[in-house]
Amino acid sequence: MDNSKRSGLTIALLVFFALSVFIAGWYVGQNKHQPPTITPSLGGASYSGGYRPSNEVIPQGNSAVNTRTKSGNVHVVEPGGSIQKMVERAQPGDTIQVMPGTYSETVYIDKDDIHLVGVILAGERATLDGLGKLNDAILYSGNNIIIENFKITAYKGNGIMSQAGNNFEIRNNIIIDTGIYGIFPQLGKNGLIEHNVVSGIADAAIYVGMSDNIHVAYNEVFDSVAGIEIENSRHAIVEHNHTHHNTGGILAFITPGLPVKDTYDVIIRNNFILDNNTENFGAPGSTVAGIPAGTGILVMAADDVIIEGNIISNNKTAGILITDHANAENLTLDLDSDPNADRAMILDNVMINNGYDTIDVIRAFALTELHTGNIDIFQIGPSQDSCIINRHRYHAVGIGDFSECTFNNTDNIDNYLIAGGAEPRVIAPSERGEIAYLGICAGCHSYTGRLIGPPVQLIQAMYKDNPEGLAAYINAPIKRQPNYPPMPAQNYLDTETQLAVAHYILQVGP
Amino acid sequence: MAIIAHQIAPAGRVYFGDYAKTFIRYKPSGHAVIGLSLQQSTVVFWAALPRYIVAWIALSFGAAMTTLPNRSLASGNGEFTLDPHCPPSFRLAADNRCSLRHSYQLYESLQDRGVGGLKTALPEARDGFSPQQIDLGRLLFFDPILSADHSLSCATCHNPAQGFSDGMGRGRGINGSIQQRSAPTLWNSGFLSLFFWDARATSLEQQAKSPLFSLNEMGNTPANLLASMQQSPAYQELFTQAFPEHPQALSIKHILTALSAFQSSLISLNSRYDQYAHGYHQALNEQELEGLNIFRSFVARCSQCHTPPLFTNQQIAVIGTPEPSNLPRDIGAEKTFNASVLRGGFKVPTLRNIANTGPYMHSGRFSTLREATEFYNKGRGHAVDKEEQLLLHWHISEPNLTAQEIDRLVDFMHTLTDESLMPTTPQHVPSGLPLMHRENHHGQQ
Known part of the structure; x- marks a missing residue:
């Protein structure tokens, strides 16, 4: 390293040292001269943020599951x-x-x-x-x-x-x-x-x-x-x-x-x-x-x-x-x-x-x-x-x-649990029926034309005013039409959905 | 006048074999000529109840007399009509848009992220396309006119008969050029927010551009594609049907829209797993249930990234799979995000229809589901060179699964198969070019 570089480095170190001392002095001075802000432990404001349920129901109690209205087995x-x-x-x-x-x-x-x-x-x-x-x-x-x-x-x-x-x-x-x-x-x-x-x-x-x-x-x-x-x-x-x-x-x-x-x-x-x-x-x-x-x-x-x-x-x-x-x-x-x-x-x-x-x-x-x-x-x-x-x-x-902080406690918040439990989506039967029809049935049945199964129009004529009958068929189909393949049982759908989709099929239009 | 053929010959559906060759012929006036013939009328003798007999005769006849079939109509002389009905799982609204309806809409998901457990909502899907746009997309999807030399269509690498993939580790593009990565399935792609293994696209439209105009995929250019499409009177007419409000209906933008519309219609949510998830517990047998429990256990941790109900959490994961021999490490998402911590990272793929879409991983390194599953059991970083720096995902661990447990995981993944809403493969495409994807037998290679 030549001399000029060495002296440059020395100057840099000196400047750094001086700066450090200055900052340190300022820092220590700042801490020494500022009296602490003492906030009392008791009394004072509570935290005003945090979770608020959208339905304005104040969370209460210590239960997270839904209250049972009748006792099961x-x-x-x-x-x-x-x-x-x-x-x-x-x-x-x-x-x-x-x-x-x-x-x-x-x-x-x-x-x-x-x-x-x-x-x-x-x-x-x-x-x-x-x-x-x-x-x-x-x-x-x-x-x-x-x-x-x-x-x-x-x-x-x-x-x-x-x-x-x-x-x-x-x-x-x-x-x-x-x-x-x-x-x-x-x-x-x-x-x-x-x-x-x-x-x-x-x-x-x-x-x-x-x-x-x-x-x-x-x-x-x-x-x-x-x-x-x-x-x-x-x-x-x-x-x-x-x-x-x-x-x-x-x-x-x-x-x-x-x-x-x-x-x-x-x-x-x-x-x-x-x-x-x-x-x-x-x-x-x-x-x-x-x-x-x-x-x-x-x-x-x-x-x-x-x-x-x-x-x-x-x-x-x-x-x-x-x-x-x-x-x-x-x-x-x-x-x-x-x-x-x-x-x-x-x-x-x-x-x-x-x-x-x-x-x-x-x-x-x-x-x-x-x-x-x-x-x-x-x-x-x-x-x-x-x-x-x-x-x-x-x-x-x-x-x-x-x-x-402008508050010193969270006393106004007991818990963030949702009173009575987070409600599942409430599904109208008609929606359930439509979803099952479009998501499952429509793969094989169209309203008029022939897909894999017979047209919905035909099913409507067969089961007019008989959604229960159609639901029963959906649950356990019997092969009737020789030139259509047998329909697979849709028994994995619960009975409520089977009936909902039957109702839906009987009223759906083209 | 043209004889119109009702196309009802989809590929790859269980029931379809007998019907693949069925044509019902109509006069354009709508009067039945042939087809509904004696064969169907014999139904009456088999029907159990007189009421059914009457209904059957009336309606099967009436259907033929008065209605349009609900798949697009292709004529021998180039006249096409797009299907005015939405595909299955979509509801047609008054504004002529198809909105998606499916069973997972009965549920919610935390923060609407579409990840969770059995009864959890899916991520928000792309929908709202018109039936005509979806049907036009279907025709485009199968039409080799999209490629520079008319040698391949989208369906070449995304073949419906091969789970909308191609059965190859790294597919073949134009002039047989080998692709860098494997073709992903398109099932449920409407639910995705990231596209390509390296997550470099954020919409279906943006995605569709890449293969069309990539030199070693379909090799086309926007100008050439538009020019060849404009030479087709059929397409001029079809784009006007699908985009009636636009004076310049035939455009690159609308080609991308239509392709996106079709892809968003590929819904697979009726697997046996789904039946279980919705509450029918007999849908899975004991071994498959055991597999489900291993899948979601924190020993195997599969569901931490392949999270139901889509079986992907749509994040980037660095898992360190081996590359095909003689190939360097694919840096994956490192390039997309210019971030070395994502080196070798890829988007977590969906596992729906996974049994139909081998081989597996970004370059198809593993030919079977079992091999792919075993990878995770062989130790964190076992396939990563010592000099390679990869920030492996925290869930890549050493689960020490038994051979039986791996078998059960494979059993479970087979329950994610559902192709019940398979779209119809057209018999002809508007360009008049021969369908090319059927020429591929690379799954057997």
């Missing part, structure tokens, strides 16, 4: 029997009671309004044991499902999983070492997950994925990679849970590359989030595999997350970690997902001894704010309109842009 499964066989026999509205004992099976519920209830006798539970071989313990797709009082262990996939079930309650289950997720409702609306004890899970003990209006309360989750995870979901409250000895305690985030694109309106309050320093044992490539051990709360790209009243202690990386997608690793590109964690709201929390042994990238970034030592709150990346109260209480990095 109760089926009892004894040890040695099959829960699944009973599910197949049960009708919507029925309750299945499972007596204590061990059952090794996968139970799947593809019908609505089934209450699957374990019976606990003197502490002994109905136990679903996957023997390390079975995939999932309980799968359901129906609406208004209750799963409670089971012990579930040694499955390879999930303990309790739903796909697109609405109005569910998963309560008082003990789930131990069931593989990927302990409790995993996905693509559902209006669900309550409470009083479960979940441990030893390689991904998330409780994972709410792509769901709306969810309440997660009074659960104990531990010895898992993620304790409670709210992913690509909206209107969720996580409260009064005890999450300890996981890699990360409570997570609210957006995973890019999923069909539902956002997470917002999440309240995390009054939880115990302690000692979440377990080494990350997530599967390579899984989203949670990137969570640094020692994370109390992680907010990634989620918007409108309120953190209030939690006791967050002894999490070695950070008590609260807020990041955008750009500062996270191993994420795919998704142009439809907003990558920033906007409108984070941090109210009063008790934070003790967090971030005492944090990861290098966080330590390095903290140094740019001349912060060393413990880290209760760490924020990185753009975060618009975020706020905090009583910031002076915490060891905080990256919250310089946060304003003072």
Whole structure:
């Protein structure tokens, strides 16, 4: 290196040093001279945002399933029997009671309004044991499902999983070492997950994925990679849970590359989030595999997350970690997902001894704010309109842009559950008939011309004023016309739809 | 005057064999000449009840006397009339538009995204085309006039008899040129919002342009295509029927519209799986049910990306399948989005009618469903070169499924087959060119 270059470099270093001292002085001075804004813990305004049902019904009560207007049958499964066989026999509205004992099976519920209830006798539970071989313990797709009082262990996939079930309650289950997720409702609306004890899970003990209006309360989750995870979901409250000895305690985030694109309106309050320093044992490539051990709360790209009243202690990386997608690793590109964690709201929390042994990238970034030592709150990346109260209480990095919140509690929000359950679409019989006619019958029948089956005009003449007769034929056809092929039975349509389509056929025009 | 043939000879439908050669001939005046002859009148002797007999005679005769068949009419001398009726699963509205009706409209989906479980709404579909536009699209689809040398039609690579694909790993375009990727099925393409394996098109119209004007697919140019179409009096007339409000009815834009209209009519939602989903639990046997449960379990995780009811979540996934031998890694969506994290990423394909649309993956690397399924069981990144940097999808894991479980998954995928609303393959196309797609036997190659 020649001299001129060397002197140039020296000057640059001097300028950098001087600038650093100036900025540091300004920063320290700023902190020293500004008295803290102290917001009282009691009284004050409540959060005015959050979910409001469109029909103006105030959510109330702690029930997510529809209230039963009449009691169905109760089926009892004894040890040695099959829960699944009973599910197949049960009708919507029925309750299945499972007596204590061990059952090794996968139970799947593809019908609505089934209450699957374990019976606990003197502490002994109905136990679903996957023997390390079975995939999932309980799968359901129906609406208004209750799963409670089971012990579930040694499955390879999930303990309790739903796909697109609405109005569910998963309560008082003990789930131990069931593989990927302990409790995993996905693509559902209006669900309550409470009083479960979940441990030893390689991904998330409780994972709410792509769901709306969810309440997660009074659960104990531990010895898992993620304790409670709210992913690509909206209107969720996580409260009064005890999450300890996981890699990360409570997570609210957006995973890019999923069909539902956002997470917002999440309240995390009054939880115990302690000692979440377990080494990350997530599967390579899984989203949670990137969570640094020692994370109390992680907010990634989620918007409108309120953190209030939690006791967050002894999490070695950070008590609260807020990041955008750009500062996270191993994420795919998704142009439809907003990558920033906007409108984070941090109210009063008790934070003790967090971030005492944090990861290098966080330590390095903290140094740019001349912060060393413990880290209760760490924020990185753009975060618009975020706020905090009583910031002076915490060891905080990256919250310089946060304003003072204009409220100090969420007391006016009990839960985001929809009173009486999310109502299914109400379908008029005529619509059902038209859909079946156009979607199924029209493949073989046209009004006048000949397709595969005889013309509708002919059918109308045959069954004039006799929709019941036509419905019966649809259910179990008898070959009558020698030069048409036999009609396949449409017995998979329920009787209501068969009659609806019969009515429709008898009145349809060309 | 022209003798009009009622075309009722669709390809590939179970019941259709006996009828493929059935023609009912009409005089253009609408009076029956032949066809409804003795054969049908013998029905009366078989009918069980007198009422049916009377109805049958009256109506089968009346149908022939007074009505237009509901598929487009092709005449020997180039006169064509487009079908004024919507295809099955569509309702004709007063404004002469066809709106889609199907059983999944009885349900909702979270955030209206059209993904979920059994009783979940589908994504919003393209509809609202007129019956004439759909029928014109059908004729265009089968007409080799769209290709530069009139050697192939859309149906060459999207053959109805082969699940609207071509049975080949990488199809053959003009002059036998080998395509980079396999031809996807067109069933249910009206529900898609991304097109091509690399997701480079966002509408059916945008998609249709690419094969038409790609040098190694149909090899045409807009000018040449328009010129050859304009030489066809039949097409002049048909475009006027389909686009009556436009003085310049025959245009590239309208060719794309008509092709899109036809593609949006390819509805496959009546599989045995669908019967199960709607609540008829006997529709699947024990093995298929076992397959369904493996499919949606979090061990196999199939349904996380091949999410019902469309059996795709329409996202890009990097799964790291091997390329055909001697071919470099296909970078896929990396190019579309200029993003290295999407290197080797492809749009998740639908699994509906998957049993009819092998071989599988973007280049048809796997010839059977079982091979394709086994890929996912062989370990994360097992087919990715060590020096290759791919950000594999998080659901590509090591499920350690047993051989029996893989068999059950294949069983289940077979329940997604439904071609009950197969459109009719025209006997003749307006250009007068011979149909070309039937010349293909590459599925057997």
